[in-house]
Amino acid sequence: MTDAETIPADSIAVIDSSVLFAMGGPDNEKYIVLERFVTQKNITVTVPEHVAEELGDSPTAYGYQRDRLRAAQEAGWLKPTAIDFSVSGVPAVVDRTRKRMATLSADDVTEDEIEKTDTILAGVAYQYATGVAEHVTIFVSDTLAETAIRDVLSATTVGDRAVIVEGRAFIDDRVTESWS
Numbered sequence: 001m002t003d004a005e006t007i008p009a010d011s012i013a014v015i016d017s018s019v020l021f022a023m024g025g026p027d028n029e030k031y032i033v034l035e036r037f038v039t040q041k042n043i044t045v046t047v048p049e050h051v052a053e054e055l056g057d058s059p060t061a062y063g064y065q066r067d068r069l070r071a072a073q074e075a076g077w078l079k080p081t082a083i084d085f086s087v088s089g090v091p092a093v094v095d096r097t098r099k100r101m102a103t104l105s106a107d108d109v110t111e112d113e114i115e116k117t118d119t120i121l122a123g124v125a126y127q128y129a130t131g132v133a134e135h136v137t138i139f140v141s142d143t144l145a146e147t148a149i150r151d152v153l154s155a156t157t158v159g160d161r162a163v164i165v166e167g168r169a170f171i172d173d174r175v176t177e178s179w180s
Contacts (some may be wrong), residue, residue, distance in 0.1 A: 007043065013136070016140040018140070025071060030175060101119070
């Protein structure tokens with residue numbers, strides 16, 4: 001569990017499709033509490049293009065997934081972003097994250113089966129932390145990805161400016177707080 005106070009105002013967050021999917025649409029209380037949290041703290045939430053495609057922002061995807069993504073974008077708190085492999089260090093972070101995930105899951109999956117979007121999250125977070133952001137939060141709901149991203153970013157120069165958060169639990173905690 002991550003205390004909401006550890007995520008500073010006026011920062012950037014990178015969000016995974018699993019978290020976007022779990023929060024539901026604009027009428028869902030999970031969506032509402034996440035939207036309230038990020039807007040009150042003026043957090044720019046970004047969704048990498050690879051992640052948006054995974055969620056359904058493509059011509060052949062399910063409409064309800066596209067609608068959820070677009071509702072957050074139209075509300076102004078979710079912005080698409082692209083990974084820039086020309087930024088020094090980004091390719092290495094993506095590669096090390098993939099390798100770390102493969103090591104952590106050696107008994108379950110091969111390196112070729114690692115979800116590419118999880119490695120992109122680490123790369124985008126690094127890209128922001130070495131550029132425009134003083135602090136980056138990564139919302140992810142895959143324990144393996146969470147561990148790998150934390151390990152890799154902690155070993156770089158941005159480790160002290162990045163926090164990896166289990167997104168579903170974070171949202172559930174905000175819902176519980178809203179009922180308190």
